[in-house]
Amino acid sequence: MFKKKTGIVVHRCIVRLFEDFSAVEYEFLETHKGNYLMDRLCQRLEIKEKDYFGLRFVDNTKQRQWLDLGKLIVKQCKDIHQLIFSFRVKFYPADPFHLSLNVRVLLYKQLKRDLNHGRIYCSSNEIVTLGALIVQEQFSDYDENIHTGDYISNLRLSARQTDAIEKKIIKKHSERTPGQDPITVIDEFLRISRNLETYGIEPHYVKDHQGVQMYIGINYSGISAFISGKRTQHFRWNEIRKLNFEGKMFIAHIGYMDTSREVKKYTIGFKCASGGACRYLWRCSIEHMLFFTLPNCQNACVNYGGGIFSRGAKFKYTGRTEREILNDFIYTSYSPLDGNGLENKTKSNSVPVTPSSPKGELPYIRYNSLPRSGVSILDTDIYNRNQYLMDFSDLLAIQSGYVKPQQSNIECHDKRHFFDSNEAHKSYSNYIPPSLNKEKSNIIKYNFNSLSKSTHNTNMDGATSLYKEFNNSKNTKDLRSLHMCRLFFPSIALFIIIMTITAFLIFESNTELFDSIRHAPEITAFIDNYYLPLKKFIKGNVIN
Template sequence: MFRSKNEGNIVYKCTVRLLDDSDVLECEFQPFHKGIYLLEYLCGELEIKEKDYFGLRYVDSSKQRHWLDLSKSIIKQCKEMDPLLFSLRVKFYPADPFRLTGNARIMLYQQLKRDLRHGRLYCSLGEAAALGALIVQEELGDYNEDVHVGSYVSSIELALRQTECLEKKIIELHKKREPGQNLSLAMDEFLGIARGLETYGIDPHPVKDHRGSQQYVGINNTGISTFVAGKRSQHFRWNEIHKINFEGKMFIAHLSYTDASREPKKHTVGFKCPTGAACRYLWRCAIEQMLFFTLPNSQSAAVISGGGFFSWGTKFRYTGRTEREILTENINALREQKNNSNSSKRKASSVPATPSSPQGDLAQIRYSSLPRSTMSEPLGYGMPNGHFYGHDHGMSEANGGIQISSLEPVCEEARLRSSNIDGVNYLATQIGGYAYRDSVEHSSTESGLTVNGYDHPRKHNESRQHGSYSPNLYYGQSDGGVNSSSPADSFLHADPSTRKVKKFRKFHLLHAFVPSVFFVAFAMAGTAVFIMESESEAFEQLRNSPEMLCLRYQYYQPLKEFVLEKLGRSGK
């Protein structure tokens, strides 16, 4: 919001690599610029309309990859990098690649070529040959016997494991292609084959399961998948995933699904990452992909907290548009364009304008191709009455609680006297069953949000009907701005035994909060120790859960050995 004088003069330079490593762009930014500034600048230079599908990736000093946060300062995220080097990549692979237009579709095609070249787009030999033949068709054109001689395909890097057998099959398929085709047709055919593969849009993250076996976790528009030796072993759809979290190096997914007998089941899976930073990166990628493909709009996104009680917590807030927002805007643009064309035709034919009915082809456009999900409700994104966490920031004080004014204008002394009398009479009738309550409500701990000062509007309206009253009047103390001869003053200064009004003690949130925190901490620690030390079969499933295993071997066991060692030394 406020910038120093030096910030306006400092200019940083960075290099952005495009999908072809030989193509780079030099960009400049200032300390107050956020990540969205750099992405919008690049998409403007490359004439990319669908910028929400793209992102900027960088590698920190510890060789850990990150996506540039669009809502945070660029230099604060990359202050340890020298030189500043970013890579423009496709971040969200659409379920239907043909939704992208113009240069955005070309960039997606180049990204998939790069994935095939680096082994991320894993496929069979026949599929790799078909994709390779389309790349050759797009780069070299139609097959020509005079030009394409020998192993001409070997000059092009097509796949990670480009063997002679693969090159021969590519040449055979290239010869069979119909000559004279447009290059864009080969590109579209490539996108059609690639989107049907299990590894479409997958960036593999190396992990280990509970047996210690090496696996890879991949995330795309359909959900979270695990791969063993290049083949998908497990797949969890977004509508089956209830919660995603991490604890230390452990990436944890909580599942809620219906089995064959149509009974609701809950299951928890965990994967161990090489480092804690890699685990946080995997968690953030999963959260971003889930929100982009499942939320109806970005305003429904709450602040999501990751990390358990014994690890460094991380908070994430999604920024940018979701896929459904993009599709809705495109549909509305098509409707508006078609309505404008219809109105221009009516004016040209001098026919009186009539209310246009919904267009049939546009009315049938729905989100059927998107993965259906109910993630917004179990994760606690919504609030009653249509309010969303993190959305209605401008909540007025009138809706936030009862306003108690301690100052009144002196020119309305008569009105004040009558209003105080009515307020005291109402207070005398309600004082037996009403107590002062602190109007602070906390939301779910999972979302990490707090809504302050929310109270029922009906109580506020009732209090205003009986006039304004000050806190001093409420607690039975005299107000200096009220005449002492009034009935209200005589009532307040009466003997406590005669008026039978209890003097309430002011509630302090800190006095109740601190003991509660200590009590809950000791109770949780005692329960965890009891479960881990107990040999009862009733706790067997709980002891073998990923969270308890992580807690046991990373924190409890070393601490126990340390304490026993210290006690042994002191006993000697």
């Protein structure tokens, strides 16, 4: 971080690529969001499907995090002395062959790292096959004059690499068909890797309700639980109803349909090493579920995590979903010069021709024949009735002696409702609406005096009644607020007393009635994180 002469604070960061020895340096301002770095990096690497990638960093609590592209970089990376990002694949696609060649090559590099660091757990034969493909891609075809001795000893291929596995890889490399280009070898590597159970898995180490050490992996298909590298449980995204966390406990609400076509629901919990690791696991799960299940990013809503007794978290998905990326790929695959192109589609003949889209063979259609300003023919009766009331109000103004002659600025063609432009200078006193005959106008003149006399009394009575109603409503609101204040505090006190007694009965009694409640993931997390420390504090400080 440094300041320019203009006073603008500029921050610097280092972005590591898939090879640890290759890195780039960028500068950003305090107002820049995560998208700024991602766009510049993807432009440099010529990546179109940038939503599959992400920037990972380690925060001040030594917890790994993904940079949120929709938030400010400075707020996410507080108190970090040297800011280093790692450019990695964030969402592993179910079918890599729908993506561009450049993205497939970067995915191949990521999978090589996963195999080297032990994130891809597979059998020895699969390690030999994948290792031979890596050697084929780097050293080309096997040549006994060049590839002599233990030529792959300096090449790190797998976390379980041994001398016996290296010999098998050399033998497998010598048996491969010569003449294959590197792209064919990379595609074969991707085809084998995507069928593995640990494909696209980032291990999150947790414990189950019995305290057994295991790890959770998340990928395009759902959430999986592994023990000693073998998958023991798998929950698909369509079976997961809700994801939440409470303290260190990661909680998943599962619902599935059994053989009898009945929906079964249950809750499963996993205890993480810390609260930060639990929030990170929750966020990764939510982000993967939204990316692989939502039709578009517009349907993404704000997701809230954390229970009543836990510090909550909020997550808003940003970027495109996988379905949007694939739809854009299909859309761009059409050629505009092709007969099947999207731009050459003509209008269907079944659509009727309307005046808004006339054709050359219909010259007799006139736009003036349609009603204007959105007024339909059915509205003419309402329009005439409103005009009659307007004429009646003008006549009352004439009888009261208030005449306000004015110039008409409205051009109209219907003389039944408006003044003609040649008679705009005439006074209202000489005008009798044509909708009223002489007999009606005499009746109005006769009754107008009595109407004007009673107007003042009527207005006074109405104002008095409105004032009384206002006072009555105000008194009612005051009484209602008083009753709410009297009921609120006793109800809160009663609720606290009932919850305290209930918690004491559940946590301290050994009755079998509360066993199902006591072993629930939320209650287990509450006991470990809050109840037992509070009980210890009360015994040590209050009672003693």
